[in-house]
Structures are given as C-alpha cells and as structure tokens.
Amino acid sequence: MASIAVLLVGESASYPNSLTANSSSGECGTIVNIPEPTGSDDCSGATVTLIDGIPSGSLFPVGTTTNIYEVTNGSGITTRISFDITVIDIEDPVIACPANITQDNDTGNCGAIVNYETPLGTDNCSGVTTVQTAGLASGELFPVGTTTNTFVTTDAAGKTATCSFDIIVKDTEAPQITCPASITQNNDPGICGAVVNYEIPTVTDNCNNNLGILTSGISTLQLESVSSASGIPSAISYNPGLVRYYSVNAGNQNFSISCYDGTTGAFISTTTAGFDYRGSWWNPFTNQSEGNGFSSGGIIVTNLDGDCPDGTVTSLLPANQPNRQSNGDFNYDTNEIVYYNSGRITRVDRTTGTTLGTITLSATPESTNYALYSIGYTGVERLEYALFDKSTDSVHLYNLEGEFQGTSSIGISSNDFNFSYENGLAWIYNGGKWNGFKILDFSISIVQTAGLPSGSEFPVGTTTNTFEATDSSGNKSACSFDVTVKDAEAPQITCPNSIVTDTDPGTCTARVTFSNPPIVVDNCVVETTQTAGLPSGSNFPVGENFVEFTTTDGTFTETCSFTITVEDKVLPEAIAQDLTIALDANGTATITAVEINNGSNDNCGIKSISVSPSSFTCADVGANTVTLTVIDNNDNISSTTSTVTVEDNIAPTAIAQDIILELDEDGNVSIQASDLDGGSTDNCSGGSLVLIAGSPYDEFLNYLDPSTYASVSPPISITVGGNPVNGLNGMDRSPINNEVYIVVKPSGGGRRLATLDPLTGVATIIGSNFSENFASITFDSVGNLFGVTGDGSSTSESLFSINPSTGAITYLTGLGAGSDGEAIAFNPDDGLIYHWSGRDSNFAFESIDPVTLVITSIPVSGYLTDEILGAQYLGNGEFILANLDQEFVTMTTTGFSTQLGDTAPNYYKGMEYAS
Numbered sequence: 001m002a003s004i005a006v007l008l009v010g011e012s013a014s015y016p017n018s019l020t021a022n023s024s025s026g027e028c029g030t031i032v033n034i035p036e037p038t039g040s041d042d043c044s045g046a047t048v049t050l051i052d053g054i055p056s057g058s059l060f061p062v063g064t065t066t067n068i069y070e071v072t073n074g075s076g077i078t079t080r081i082s083f084d085i086t087v088i089d090i091e092d093p094v095i096a097c098p099a100n101i102t103q104d105n106d107t108g109n110c111g112a113i114v115n116y117e118t119p120l121g122t123d124n125c126s127g128v129t130t131v132q133t134a135g136l137a138s139g140e141l142f143p144v145g146t147t148t149n150t151f152v153t154t155d156a157a158g159k160t161a162t163c164s165f166d167i168i169v170k171d172t173e174a175p176q177i178t179c180p181a182s183i184t185q186n187n188d189p190g191i192c193g194a195v196v197n198y199e200i201p202t203v204t205d206n207c208n209n210n211l212g213i214l215t216s217g218i219s220t221l222q223l224e225s226v227s228s229a230s231g232i233p234s235a236i237s238y239n240p241g242l243v244r245y246y247s248v249n250a251g252n253q254n255f256s257i258s259c260y261d262g263t264t265g266a267f268i269s270t271t272t273a274g275f276d277y278r279g280s281w282w283n284p285f286t287n288q289s290e291g292n293g294f295s296s297g298g299i300i301v302t303n304l305d306g307d308c309p310d311g312t313v314t315s316l317l318p319a320n321q322p323n324r325q326s327n328g329d330f331n332y333d334t335n336e337i338v339y340y341n342s343g344r345i346t347r348v349d350r351t352t353g354t355t356l357g358t359i360t361l362s363a364t365p366e367s368t369n370y371a372l373y374s375i376g377y378t379g380v381e382r383l384e385y386a387l388f389d390k391s392t393d394s395v396h397l398y399n400l401e402g403e404f405q406g407t408s409s410i411g412i413s414s415n416d417f418n419f420s421y422e423n424g425l426a427w428i429y430n431g432g433k434w435n436g437f438k439i440l441d442f443s444i445s446i447v448q449t450a451g452l453p454s455g456s457e458f459p460v461g462t463t464t465n466t467f468e469a470t471d472s473s474g475n476k477s478a479c480s481f482d483v484t485v486k487d488a489e490a491p492q493i494t495c496p497n498s499i500v501t502d503t504d505p506g507t508c509t510a511r512v513t514f515s516n517p518p519i520v521v522d523n524c525v526v527e528t529t530q531t532a533g534l535p536s537g538s539n540f541p542v543g544e545n546f547v548e549f550t551t552t553d554g555t556f557t558e559t560c561s562f563t564i565t566v567e568d569k570v571l572p573e574a575i576a577q578d579l580t581i582a583l584d585a586n587g588t589a590t591i592t593a594v595e596i597n598n599g600s601n602d603n604c605g606i607k608s609i610s611v612s613p614s615s616f617t618c619a620d621v622g623a624n625t626v627t628l629t630v631i632d633n634n635d636n637i638s639s640t641t642s643t644v645t646v647e648d649n650i651a652p653t654a655i656a657q658d659i660i661l662e663l664d665e666d667g668n669v670s671i672q673a674s675d676l677d678g679g680s681t682d683n684c685s686g687g688s689l690v691l692i693a694g695s696p697y698d699e700f701l702n703y704l705d706p707s708t709y710a711s712v713s714p715p716i717s718i719t720v721g722g723n724p725v726n727g728l729n730g731m732d733r734s735p736i737n738n739e740v741y742i743v744v745k746p747s748g749g750g751r752r753l754a755t756l757d758p759l760t761g762v763a764t765i766i767g768s769n770f771s772e773n774f775a776s777i778t779f780d781s782v783g784n785l786f787g788v789t790g791d792g793s794s795t796s797e798s799l800f801s802i803n804p805s806t807g808a809i810t811y812l813t814g815l816g817a818g819s820d821g822e823a824i825a826f827n828p829d830d831g832l833i834y835h836w837s838g839r840d841s842n843f844a845f846e847s848i849d850p851v852t853l854v855i856t857s858i859p860v861s862g863y864l865t866d867e868i869l870g871a872q873y874l875g876n877g878e879f880i881l882a883n884l885d886q887e888f889v890t891m892t893t894t895g896f897s898t899q900l901g902d903t904a905p906n907y908y909k910g911m912e913y914a915s
Helices: none
Strands: 006-008 018-022 028-031 038-041 047-052 057-059 063-072 080-088 099-103 109-113 129-134 142-143 146-155 160-170 177-178 183-186 193-196 202-204 212-226 232-239 244-250 255-259 267-272 277-283 288-293 299-305 308-317 330-331 336-341 344-351 355-360 385-389 396-397 404-409 419-422 425-430 433-440 445-450 456-459 461-470 477-486 490-496 499-502 508-511 519-521 527-532 540-543 543-550 557-568 577-583 588-590 604-611 614-615 620-634 637-646 691-694 702-703 711-717 727-734 740-743 752-754 761-766 774-779 785-789 798-803 811-813 822-827 834-837 842-848 854-856 866-875 878-883 890-891 895-900 910-913
Touching: 028 080, 047 277, 057 063, 057 080, 063 499, 080 212, 109 890, 142 146, 160 255, 177 461, 177 477, 183 193, 202 752, 212 425, 232 288, 232 419, 232 890, 244 277, 244 543, 255 308, 267 308, 277 330, 277 419, 288 308, 288 490, 336 385, 385 425, 404 433, 456 461, 456 477, 499 508, 508 557, 540 543, 540 557, 577 890, 691 727, 727 910, 740 761, 740 774, 740 910, 785 822, 834 866
Parallel strands: 018 080, 099 160, 183 477, 212 404, 232 277, 499 557, 577 637, 727 774, 774 822
Antiparallel strands: 006 038, 028 057, 047 063, 063 080, 109 142, 129 146, 146 160, 177 202, 193 456, 212 433, 232 244, 244 255, 255 267, 277 288, 288 299, 299 308, 330 336, 336 344, 344 355, 385 396, 396 404, 419 425, 425 433, 445 461, 461 477, 490 519, 508 540, 527 543, 543 557, 588 614, 604 620, 620 637, 691 702, 691 910, 702 711, 727 740, 740 752, 752 761, 774 785, 785 798, 798 811, 822 834, 834 842, 842 854, 866 878, 878 890, 890 895
8 A cells, every 4th residue: 555745844734835034134144944844644654854955943045045855754755845935135235435535636737646445345145246436446636626436336136335435636736827027128209108018927737727728628528329329420519599419420421410418418319410421510690500521511501300400401502621521610700610631720711611721730749640630619719729639638729820829638539530629618529428528727817916917008117017826726826027117218408598687676686587497398207406596586696697407307317507697787876075175285185085975875885986086286276077986896887076176275485585685886776586585385386287198100208288288398218128119009097096008019019008107108018919900098987998990091990998907809899980090088977988080071070888889970060180199088078189280179079179279299199197
C-alpha cells in the first residue's frame, strides 16, 4: 500500500507561497523566522529537510530567497514544497559631503586649484555607486566665485542620496594698472596750457584684461541637441523678441534647423532646413534671422512659423563670399556681412551685396590655427571680430583694422564650423550641444580720480593724473603720471610813453598819474609789480624820475620803464631894493646881493643870487643901475634892477705948505692953490672907470676913457703862455664869476676860448681849437655864453652856445645875413641877445630870445654905419658899437643909430669894462 507524505505547518492544512519582510536598519537583509514545517504520513517516521534557502531565524538578504523543503517518509518516499521569502531594502544610501571650502585665487589665475575629499556614498547593501553631477573634480582649477559640487549616490535598489558643498574662490588679486609715461610739452600759442592727448592706462587682471576680455570664458548656457537632428551644426542666431535660438546645420538642405528656449536652452522643435546653411545671424534692423549658404547659396531670410523656423527661406542677395564654405556673420554697426578665410576678413555690403574690401589680420599670435570658415561679430568697440583658434581652444579678438587684441580661453574644441557669436556669447558646438561662453566682462572699471581727461586743455604747470582700476571683486589698484606743460611764451609788457610835465603851481613837484599796472599781454596770468619809481598819483620832484614795472608769469620775467620828467619852468621872482652906499677912503665901495635882495623867492628854492655891478669907484658917484640876478635850483634865471646911489661922503684932506714968494718988478705976486697944496688928498682924486678893447688885427689890449673913448694909458700885449697873440675876436664878462672871456687867436693856432686878466693882458686857454670861426661872444644874465660865427662875407651865420668851462659848442640856430661883419651883445633889461651883420644898405639887425630862439628882425634908421666889429650894452636900451671905420656909434634896441665921431684909435672887436 502506497504511503503519502504530507507536509504540515503548524496546525494548518496549507502553507503560503511567499513571505515578505523589510530590511533591518543597517543590514542588507533581516532575520526572518519561518514556522518549521512538519511532515505527516500514514506511517510514522516522516522527516522534513531544508534542501535550499536559508533556515528560519537567519538573516535573509535583501531580495527574494526561495526556501525548498523535502519530506521523506519512512519508506523513503519524498515530496517537495517551496515558497519565497522577499526582503525589501527600505533603507536609503547615505552620502556626506565635506564642508564648504573658501580659498583665495592662485596668483595670476582667475581661480584656484582646490583639492577636496571626494565623497563616497554608503549603504546597508553593497553595489552603491557615487556620481558627481555638478561642479568640478578635486584638483581642478575652480573659477572665482561659488562652484556648487553635487554628488549623487545610488544603491542597488535604485534608492539615491544627494549632497552638495560649495567651493568659494575669492579674487584677492588686485588688477595691474599701468599708466603712460609722464608727458612734458610746451603751451599752445596764446593759451596758458596745451591740449594734451595720452593713452588710457592699460589694465591687466587675473580674471580679465584691460579690454574686458576674460582670461577664461565662463560657461553660461547650453543648447542640448536631439537625436533627430542631423548634419554639422555650423551657426546659431538669437531672436531677442521671442527669446529663441535657432541652430542651423551645414551640409545639406535636408538637414535640420532647431529651435531652443533662449532662457533655459531647452529644445523646442526641429524641422528640415530647406537650405544648405553655413552661417546664420540676427538682423536687428529687419527683426529677422538671416544666413548664408554653401557656394552660390547667397544670403537668405529664415522664415518662421510662430516662434520657430518653418524650414522655408526667402532669397535676398546672390553669393559673394571669399570661400564657398564661408560661415558669415553680420556687422550691424555698418550694415556689412563679414567672412573669414586664410588670414583675411572680407566685408560685403548687406544692401547691395558688393564687396567693400578686405582686412588682413596683424599682430596675430604664433601657432594659431583658426577655424577656416567661421567668424563672429561682437559689436564691442575694439573687439569687433572673433575667431576660434583650434590650436589653443580659445577665442581671439580683433579690432576693425584687423589688429589682434587679446584671447579668451574656452577649453573645449571645435572644428572648421561649430563656432558662432550671438547674443553676447561665444558659441562652441562640442559634446552634442552648443556651449555658450561669456568671454567679455567689462566689470573692471577704470576711473580717473585726479587730473584731466585725455584731449583736455592742461594748464601750465604739472597736473598729476591718477587712475584707479577696480575689478569685479572690489580689488583696487592705482597709478599716476604727470602732464607738465611748460610756458614757452614770455609776457609782453608795455609801459606808458615817457611823460614831460611842468611843476604844479606854487610847488616844486608835479602830481602825475599813469596807467598802473601797464598793459600786459600774456597767455597766462601774470603778476605785475612796480619795481622802481614813485606810484601813480604821487608828487614827482623836478628832474627825470625813472619808473619801472616788472611782470612775471612764473616762467619769464619782463620789464618796461619810462621816465617822468618834471620841468621847473617857473622863473624865480627877483625882488630888488634900492641902496645907498658910500665910497671908502680908497674911493671904492662894494655891495652884495644880500643887500640888494628884497625877498626874492622861487617855488623850488634859490641856488644863487648875484648883483652886477657889485663894485663902485668915484666914477660911479650918483645913481647907478644894478641888476639883481636870481638863479633857482633848476637854473631858471630872473633879473630885476634897482638903483644904487654912490655917495662920496669923505671930505678931502687939505694939507697946506709954507711957501716963500718973491714979488715981481711991479711988487705983485700971484699964487695958485697948488702952490700952497702940501699934498692935500681925497679918496676920489684921479679915479675913473676904464673901458678895455681889443682888435682882431693885433696883439694889444687898449684902455679907454668911457666918456671920451680916448686912450688913458699905453696898450699892453695880450699873451698866451708868454707869447703875443695874433688878435682878439669877441669879449664879455661872466655875470657868474666876473671873469672876462675872449675869443683869442694864439700865435700859430686857430680861434680859442680863453679868460683874460685885463690888468696884465695874460690870457688862459680853455679847451681846444673851435671848429667854427667865432666873431663875437656874449653872456646872458645867468651865465650862458653864446657865440656868433663870421666869415667876412654875406653868407648866413649861426648862433652857438659855448660851454665856458670846456669850450664845447652846440649849434642853436641860423641868423639873418648882412653883407659882412658879425657882432652880438646881451641886453639884461629885456633878456634878449642882439645881433648885427652887414653894412650900409645891406645891414641886418635882429633880436634873439636865448630860451625860445625866436628871432625878430629890427629895421635900422639914423646913421648907416659900416660893418660892426664890437658891441657893448650901455643901459637904458642903448648899445655902444665900434665899426670898421674906427668910429664909435650908438644904437637903440629899436634900431636908431647915432655917430659919435671918428674917436676909435683902433679896430675894436671886443669891449668890456675893466672893473
């Protein structure tokens, strides 16, 4: 009889197919207690054996464990039963990130190499994996700023855990600012300064350069491609109005054109391009996406369907590109399409399609390998053209002249297409997506904190120009340089003309005003000071007053000067009084000017007062006219007359002598007073005034009685150095020193000025030979000596002044001419010089003002005399004249002449009183 083994579990008649349990904390499983199954048979001795799985009470691993039991009866007959024990892993993996790290940038880098402990996830079960989903790996160059590093760990059950930490790199490196060298230049003409142009300081920084080029581009946005896209991505354009990017693929008109969200970079749609694109750009003037194609594809408009392209195009211009592969871009500042090929940039007019010209790149760094067909236009001044260098994975920037300006490293590669510049970003297609990099950052500010901008008018002197550079992290540095403008323009100072003025009434000064300061012209501000003389409005003394002004502009000093001459033309007031004097026992008397002066005065003071004559003899008993001459301190002369009455108040001394007389035959005898005179005396006995005269033809000095003009004593010789002279031409007495001056002809020499001792005839020479033939001389009242020339013909003669001390002569004026003969004499009563010339009907008589040199002709009447040799003023408007007929003649100041007779014993050229 067959036996059937039956598996019993507890008291139940059946057993579950599976059992589920959750993992225990920290364990990759859990302890599961399974009720031990039991077997039954109609025969005893049945056994239950676990032949596969895990015993009850053991740690069952996460997952499903199948336990298989075998029941064997006593007859060895077996049967099996199995069920699953499933342990569910309910515990998440664990991952712990390090703490945030803050670190300064590495010198010269816009970042820092940062090492950190890479976090690894743990789990209750094995098979956990950890992946970095954001940030940079340990040991990488972390850019300035905050980089969030995110790690995700995943266990075998697909449970994940995430942690993040920040690496903050601080830019502590100040920018390096370099100022230009100091500048020195001269002022611009007429300006107190100069317009100076200088280069703006250059700035380099670990994070960007002075042009704003970032050393390393910053990844900003990515446009993810989709598997349905086809072709080679060659360019993108950006629609700012719809915030969309349009990516074109080169190679075939059937290749795709894709549309992306401009903010997130998320893919929106793709469509067949409908055009074999190479380049693509946005035209801001027409608000449309444009592009250029392969070979003869020309310029087209990319048509849109709503936000994105619809795959159709509108043709604009035929192709005009340097290479059929050219990837063009749009210069919206000049309405030009630009292409790059083989070191040159070609410019094409956007409206007409004509080539405007080409630009050859210059200053290109060595070992460059530019993408042959791609170019980007940035629109940034001085950094207009962008080219991708495949050798260094960087963008090179050029200005409009094709001059290299700088580099921004990108760090990912591209080929001959795959480069574009749009919406302020450099785009590189790499790794199945467009990568947008910010390569320009103008956050470095350069601020001028002192001085003047380039192109300003800098003042004379030194202007320090200081510039401060501040990077985006607030680090600052400064530099300075000087602009020195030299004033090369001297001031022009113009003083007033010299001033001549008279003294003010009643004073010896003149109040004079003049422009103060004088006229000064200069490009700069000047300081003008009076450096000599009295200021304007002062009372200037008589004479020449020197006034000087000095002006300086800080570099040059100039002076000007002028004179203020104050002339004292006010004659002194000569006031005389009459005087009565008595002769002394010798029959002489003298007076002084003090005795005659009666309060003479002058505005500038009196230098001297003299009286002439000042000595008297018995011949002068009675009334005598004397002249009081006043000379002020400025040599102005005034004269007046008074009467000096000379009295002889000394009685004669009678001395009688006894005499014995014999009567005559008639018994008479007669006597004379002289018989009884025993030597009676008187102070005036036999005294008389003597007139002296000389001839131009001999050596003798003659002594004449002034009343009869007869000789009173034998003549004596006039000698010079003991030698007789050849003649005398002119004679007069100085009112200053009372000496007699003559024009003498020494033996063997020309005419000379000399003084004469009238008692001895000795002449003393003054100066050298005259250059003129003087015929007559005269003194005026103040001692000025005048001479007239004479040549024995009817030629006009001249009046000269003669220096009594040196004999030097000065021409004054020409005179009227008679037929022959010249003579002059001074009239102290009217202050005029009188001049005679000629004879008979050809006779000239005139007066001369010695101050103004005004000449007045005077008609002659009465006795027509022969030519005049000598003249002397008698007084009362009358002159005594000696002529060539050896006669004396009188003539009044009105020209009336009277003959005195043939009384002259000689030819008298000069006449003067001996005392």
